[in-house]
Amino acid sequence: xxxxxxxxxxxxxxxxxxxxxxxxxxxxxxxxxxxxxxxxxxxxxxxxxxxxxxxxxxxxxxxxxxxxxxxxxxxxxxxxxxx
Amino acid sequence: xxxxxxxxxxxxxxxxxxxxxxxxxxxxxxxxxxxxxxxxxxxxxxxxxxxxxxxxxxxxxxxxxxxxxxxxxxxxxxxxxxxxxxxxxxxxxxxxxxxxxxxxxxxxxxxxxxxxxxxxxxxxxxxxxxxxxxxxxxxxxxxxxxxxxxxxxx
Numbered sequence: 001x002x003x004x005x006x007x008x009x010x011x012x013x014x015x016x017x018x019x020x021x022x023x024x025x026x027x028x029x030x031x032x033x034x035x036x037x038x039x040x041x042x043x044x045x046x047x048x049x050x051x052x053x054x055x056x057x058x059x060x061x062x063x064x065x066x067x068x069x070x071x072x073x074x075x076x077x078x079x080x081x082x083x
Numbered sequence: 084x085x086x087x088x089x090x091x092x093x094x095x096x097x098x099x100x101x102x103x104x105x106x107x108x109x110x111x112x113x114x115x116x117x118x119x120x121x122x123x124x125x126x127x128x129x130x131x132x133x134x135x136x137x138x139x140x141x142x143x144x145x146x147x148x149x150x151x152x153x154x155x156x157x158x159x160x161x162x163x164x165x166x167x168x169x170x171x172x173x174x175x176x177x178x179x180x181x182x183x184x185x186x187x188x189x190x191x192x193x194x195x196x197x198x199x200x201x202x203x204x205x206x207x208x209x210x211x212x213x214x215x216x217x218x219x220x221x222x223x224x225x226x227x228x229x230x231x232x233x234x235x236x237x
Binding site: 004006007008056059060061075077078079080081082083 | 137138139140142144147168179180200204206207208209210212221222223
């Protein structure tokens with residue numbers, strides 16, 4: 001699946017998107033944050049306050065307990081500040 | 084009833100008068116047009132900012148605004164609405180966002196415009212980075228914006 005990062009999440013990880021293949025044990029958005037956090041210190045820095053992070057699956061907002069199976073695109077970003 | 088919806092995410096500026104005209108031209112069923120313009124402020128919390136750079140999530144930004152536009156059409160008797168949100172770098176005094184709502188009577192247009200702006204702030208995927216004397220920094224989300232959006236929850 002494709003993962004996209006925006007704003008300071010993107011800056012901290014150092015990339016805007018990547019393709020990942022997490023194991024089946026990674027079921028939810030929350031699990032995926034945990035799995036990404038273990039990938040290295042840039043990820044750990046981006047996800048240091050997981051409660052602040054917002055997520056979207058296939059371009060729709062989701063909660064941390066959302067199941068990621070079947071997702072084409074998952075995005076992580078800080079709370080929005082448009083308008 | 085014909086209620087045209089225009090949603091644009093663009094880098095270039097917009098012309099508010101032209102957008103009002105585009106929405107109401109040739110129609111006699113519109114009795115009220117409300118516009119909201121969001122403009123880049125210079126002074127911000129004691130600092131003078133040089134610019135804002137708006138990042139967005141292409142695709143999802145349009146989809147989120149469309150979702151709330153559809154909800155506005157379902158909740159209020161609107162004759163049409165326009166939402167334009169810019170991305171990229173803007174400087175103080177320049178436009179960021181435009182909401183135009185048209186209805187037969189003013190209350191629906193006022194309320195729908197406020198509803199759309201409250202949701203744009205909290206759920207449309209845009210992020211502002213400000214640049215000033217202190218350097219660059221991401222603007223933090225405000226809890227009063229969350230509260231403003233929450234009041235529309237049915």
